[in-house]
Amino acid sequence: MRYKKFLKSLSLKDATTYYNHSLASQTSFKIGGKAKYFVVVKNQKTLENILSKCKKFFILGGGTNTLLSFKYYNGTIIKLSGNFKRIYVGKNKLTAMAGASLFSVCKIARDNSLCGLEFLYGIPGTVGGAIFGNAGAFEEEVLGHVSRVKVFRNGKIFWTKNFSYSHRDSSFKRDGGVILGAQFSLLHGNKNQIDEKMKLFLERRKQTQPYGAFCAGSVFKRLKVDGQTIFPAKIIDNLGLKGVKIGGAKVSEKHAGFIVNFENASAKDVLRLIKKIKKIVYKTNNLKLEEEIIIFGGKKLAFNRRFSHPHTLQPRKGNNFRKCDFGKEKGP
Numbered sequence: 001m002r003y004k005k006f007l008k009s010l011s012l013k014d015a016t017t018y019y020n021h022s023l024a025s026q027t028s029f030k031i032g033g034k035a036k037y038f039v040v041v042k043n044q045k046t047l048e049n050i051l052s053k054c055k056k057f058f059i060l061g062g063g064t065n066t067l068l069s070f071k072y073y074n075g076t077i078i079k080l081s082g083n084f085k086r087i088y089v090g091k092n093k094l095t096a097m098a099g100a101s102l103f104s105v106c107k108i109a110r111d112n113s114l115c116g117l118e119f120l121y122g123i124p125g126t127v128g129g130a131i132f133g134n135a136g137a138f139e140e141e142v143l144g145h146v147s148r149v150k151v152f153r154n155g156k157i158f159w160t161k162n163f164s165y166s167h168r169d170s171s172f173k174r175d176g177g178v179i180l181g182a183q184f185s186l187l188h189g190n191k192n193q194i195d196e197k198m199k200l201f202l203e204r205r206k207q208t209q210p211y212g213a214f215c216a217g218s219v220f221k222r223l224k225v226d227g228q229t230i231f232p233a234k235i236i237d238n239l240g241l242k243g244v245k246i247g248g249a250k251v252s253e254k255h256a257g258f259i260v261n262f263e264n265a266s267a268k269d270v271l272r273l274i275k276k277i278k279k280i281v282y283k284t285n286n287l288k289l290e291e292e293i294i295i296f297g298g299k300k301l302a303f304n305r306r307f308s309h310p311h312t313l314q315p316r317k318g319n320n321f322r323k324c325d326f327g328k329e330k331g332p
């Protein structure tokens with residue numbers, strides 16, 4: 001069966017497919033071209049089927065850390081929904097599927113008096129995206145609280161404890177595959193205190209970030225130079241670059257590490273602004289800034305050492321995606 005015909009044959013309870021679909025609304029930047037196929041997948045079996053048939057794909061979580069810079073993507077953009085939003089609570093642990101939002105994870109942890117994840121409250125996006133980029137805030141990182149991750153890689157589904165991470169980086173960025181869920185190790189705490197802490201973190205975020213604006217979080221990663229941590233936002237601010245615009249994109253006046261789409265910005269506007277900031281910072285401070293946001297698609301620009309995104313890889317010869325065994329789907 002041809003791929004398009006196969007997608008059309010899927011039942012709505014398994015997946016919803018959109019053709020030549022604009023993806024701007026799927027990202028917090030509100031920027032994005034069209035994809036030949038945009039599939040919202042609701043269970044593992046269907047994901048297995050789709051991955052065994054599609055030639056190239058990209059997993060989009062909440063789209064809150066991604067700049068989709070293509071005009072047209074001739075492949076499949078996959079979003080995990082349905083069963084992938086499930087969250088299970090156990091004794092001192094919480095297991096969340098990759099499509100669950102960080103908001104829900106934090107609230108469910110609080111409701112069950114489980115503490116440790118309060119710092120995540122207010123970071124938009126999904127568990128999958130957070131694990132991939134090792135999201136963090138207030139000197140804590142998500143992977144510091146994860147005991148194992150469920151992955152679909154090389155045609156196999158497995159739970160792994162074998163991962164490494166550093167500031168806004170994880171081995172999942174290089175190892176490829178699809179993150180299906182994660183188990184968090186948590187402690188028992190006082191529900192009211194957990195709630196207080198969450199509210200405090202959210203409030204701090206609202207005070208310091210352009211919360212609610214069309215953006216994708218901090219554009220650049222922190223740097224370590226001679227053992228010292230360098231905050232790009234501080235440097236950009238000191239250089240007086242707050243408010244600098246290119247097209248509809250500008251450096252946020254509230255937080256110099258953020259670029260906001262204030263007026264119908266294109267991906268090109270954002271990329272040109274990134275290029276400008278990097279150039280100035282290099283000239284004045286001799287520092288090479290590196291993007292924290294994921295830039296996917298479009299033409300490769302000379303300034304941008306974009307990594308080859310693992311999802312875009314074609315299945316290996318013999319199509320090893322076919323061999324996967326998803327096992328039972330009742331629980332994690």
Ligand SMILES: Cc1cc2nc3c(=O)[nH]c(=O)nc-3n(C[C@H](O)[C@H](O)[C@H](O)COP(=O)(O)OP(=O)(O)OC[C@H]3O[C@@H](n4cnc5c(N)ncnc54)[C@H](O)[C@@H]3O)c2cc1C
Pocket residue numbers: 028058059060061062063064065066080098123124125126127128129130131132133134135136137177178179180209210211212215216217218294311
């Ligand atoms: C206002 C605002 C504030 C923010 N504050 C913070 C902050 O304090 N700290 C922080 O770390 N981040 C912050 N961010 C950035 C962002 O919210 C986080 O990085 C978040 O974890 C991204 O999740 P996502 O699901 O939206 O990822 P997406 O943007 O959808 O995807 C990011 C990457 O992860 C990959 N990915 C997503 N799901 C999967 C999966 N299931 N399997 C494999 N790969 C996957 C995608 O392919 C992509 O490469 C902020 C963003 C905004 C808009």
